[in-house]
Amino acid sequence: MDAVEEESLKTFLKWATKLGITDSPEHNLLSHSIHSSSCLGKSLYVSHFPEAGGRGLVAIRDLRKNELILKVPKSALMTTESLTSNDQKLDSCIARHSHLSSTQKLSVCLLAEMGKGKSSWWHIYLMQLPRHYDTLASFTKFETQALQVDDAIWTTERVISKAESDWKEACPLMRELELKPQFSTFKAWLWASATVSSRTMHVPWDDAGCLCPVGDFFNYAAPGEESFDGEEDLESRKRDTTLQSNFLWDDTDSSEKKDVEQLERRLTDAGYEKDVDAYCFYARDNYKKGEQVLLSYGTYTNLELLEHYGFHLIVNPNEKAFLPLEADIHSNSWPQDSLYIQWDGRPSFALLSALRLWTAPQSQRKFVGRLAYSGLQLSAENEIAVMKWLVANCHTLLDRLPSSVEEDVLLLDFIDNMHMYPIHEVGQIPLACGDELVSFFEDNKLQKKCNAVEFPLPSKAIRSLERWKLSVQWRLRYKQILVCCVSYCKEVIEFLSSQHISCKKAIVT
Numbered sequence: 001m002d003a004v005e006e007e008s009l010k011t012f013l014k015w016a017t018k019l020g021i022t023d024s025p026e027h028n029l030l031s032h033s034i035h036s037s038s039c040l041g042k043s044l045y046v047s048h049f050p051e052a053g054g055r056g057l058v059a060i061r062d063l064r065k066n067e068l069i070l071k072v073p074k075s076a077l078m079t080t081e082s083l084t085s086n087d088q089k090l091d092s093c094i095a096r097h098s099h100l101s102s103t104q105k106l107s108v109c110l111l112a113e114m115g116k117g118k119s120s121w122w123h124i125y126l127m128q129l130p131r132h133y134d135t136l137a138s139f140t141k142f143e144t145q146a147l148q149v150d151d152a153i154w155t156t157e158r159v160i161s162k163a164e165s166d167w168k169e170a171c172p173l174m175r176e177l178e179l180k181p182q183f184s185t186f187k188a189w190l191w192a193s194a195t196v197s198s199r200t201m202h203v204p205w206d207d208a209g210c211l212c213p214v215g216d217f218f219n220y221a222a223p224g225e226e227s228f229d230g231e232e233d234l235e236s237r238k239r240d241t242t243l244q245s246n247f248l249w250d251d252t253d254s255s256e257k258k259d260v261e262q263l264e265r266r267l268t269d270a271g272y273e274k275d276v277d278a279y280c281f282y283a284r285d286n287y288k289k290g291e292q293v294l295l296s297y298g299t300y301t302n303l304e305l306l307e308h309y310g311f312h313l314i315v316n317p318n319e320k321a322f323l324p325l326e327a328d329i330h331s332n333s334w335p336q337d338s339l340y341i342q343w344d345g346r347p348s349f350a351l352l353s354a355l356r357l358w359t360a361p362q363s364q365r366k367f368v369g370r371l372a373y374s375g376l377q378l379s380a381e382n383e384i385a386v387m388k389w390l391v392a393n394c395h396t397l398l399d400r401l402p403s404s405v406e407e408d409v410l411l412l413d414f415i416d417n418m419h420m421y422p423i424h425e426v427g428q429i430p431l432a433c434g435d436e437l438v439s440f441f442e443d444n445k446l447q448k449k450c451n452a453v454e455f456p457l458p459s460k461a462i463r464s465l466e467r468w469k470l471s472v473q474w475r476l477r478y479k480q481i482l483v484c485c486v487s488y489c490k491e492v493i494e495f496l497s498s499q500h501i502s503c504k505k506a507i508v509t
């Protein structure tokens with residue numbers, strides 16, 4: 001953090017203190033000195049975590065799981081309501097455009113507030129917001145194609161066109177508000193909508209949520225990593241629930257459902273609490289002094305994290321790799337989005353069950369249906385056929401993609417070290433993904449005389465490089481899951497085949 005950023009952070013933390021934001025919430029808010037120079041310093045402080053989210057919050061003492069560690073009063077939350085209540089013109093214009101979604105309205109309010117510059121009551125907070133984001137909506141065509149997997153490319157294209165149509169719909173409102181031209185461009189819209197998407201927190205009175213100063217410094221940890229007090233993990237509980245509600249036990253005990261609901265609620269470590277009129281944040285785990293304190297924003301796959309937050313995780317227990325499936329595999333009963341390969345390479349409960357049933361002879365399907373839906377193997381032959389189907393389909397998919405795992409690893413290594421080369425002769429770069437690299441240079445208009453590229457790259461190209469890297473990392477992770485699935489299936493085949501042989505031997509002898 002440079003001196004200017006440090007000064008700006010200090011000013012912000014002092015401003016936040018005056019609003020009653022505190023990391024020592026056990027003390028009465030009123031007794032907490034509003035003359036203190038920082039609202040942090042008792043439990044948390046702002047720090048930098050280059051490998052885990054950049055700016056974030058560090059524990060400055062040991063924290064206990066479930067301990068209340070931050071409280072942000074309602075008066076410090078930025079919402080459409082709070083922004084319009086101080087601005088009559090904004091209020092009446094928004095009211096005339098009631099057809100816009102709540103996120104469109106909050107995005108416009110945010111741009112209107114930015115347009116006020118230093119005269120905005122929120123100016124000090126607005127200066128703390130990132131200047132740009134890497135969410136999918138900001139991906140160029142080149143960066144989108146770099147995802148390689150059709151589903152991911154389609155999702156990105158859909159997200160980009162949704163952002164464009166949202167902006168076009170909001171343009172008449174922004175014209176009415178007479179926003180300065182730079183605050184009503186598509187680029188400005190992308191910034192505002194990414195701010196809303198990546199930083200808002202749920203509040204019960206507005207679907208768009210709220211911007212929560214200081215609370216929005218928490219970086220993300222995926223739910224599913226921590227233990228649920230010795231209970232089985234949520235995914236398996238959820239799977240059970242899906243199974244129960246869809247097929248076999250429609251008369252599920254409602255206490256069972258409540259139990260799962262309760263577990264789901266505990267996925268959120270923060271929430272608006274009406275009785276104290278404040279947003280309250282609880283430690284999701286025990287933290288040692290010096291550790292980054294994280295928050296779970298919800299359960300997301302890596303593509304969803306990219307879409308809403310502009311990052312993804314190397315290890316994400318909620319990651320899913322989808323395979324193209326023939327219609328009759330899922331037509332039976334399972335929702336299509338439950339049929340995937342898990343982050344560890346194992347087929348999901350539903351995919352395994354659907355494949356077992358689909359692989360069984362047509363005449364036996366009715367008879368073995370109950371077994372399959374209960375998650376049981378139908379027979380060793382059936383299981384081997386399922387595993388072989390998975391191996392073959394993973395291979396087909398991997399072969400169809402333009403680059404291999406090894407090539408992606410080399411490319412990422414090259415991207416990371418690019419800055420170390422003073423000048424590149426593009427034609428001489430010995431990389432399997434050389435064509436892609438040339439496209440990156442062309443896309444960013446970086447080629448100069450004699451095909452050479454000058455470093456350091458301009459800042460626009462550096463940002464594009466970051467997004468390209470996110471795409472390559474994403475597709476690499478996808479391929480690694482398929483590779484893990486192949487290994488897993490081969491192990492199962494080997495195990496079942498050896499058992500089958502020893503069984504036959506036992507019968508013969």
Ligand SMILES: C[S@@+](CC[C@H](N)C(=O)[O-])C[C@H]1O[C@@H](n2cnc3c(N)ncnc32)[C@H](O)[C@@H]1O
Nearest residue numbers: 052053054055198199216217218219220309311
């Ligand atoms: C609510 S903000 C968290 C604070 C943010 N780092 C900041 O500087 O303001 C969410 C953003 O932080 C980043 N982020 C959060 N958790 C992350 C993680 N585990 N890995 C990488 N980036 C993360 C992403 O850019 C995301 O959009």
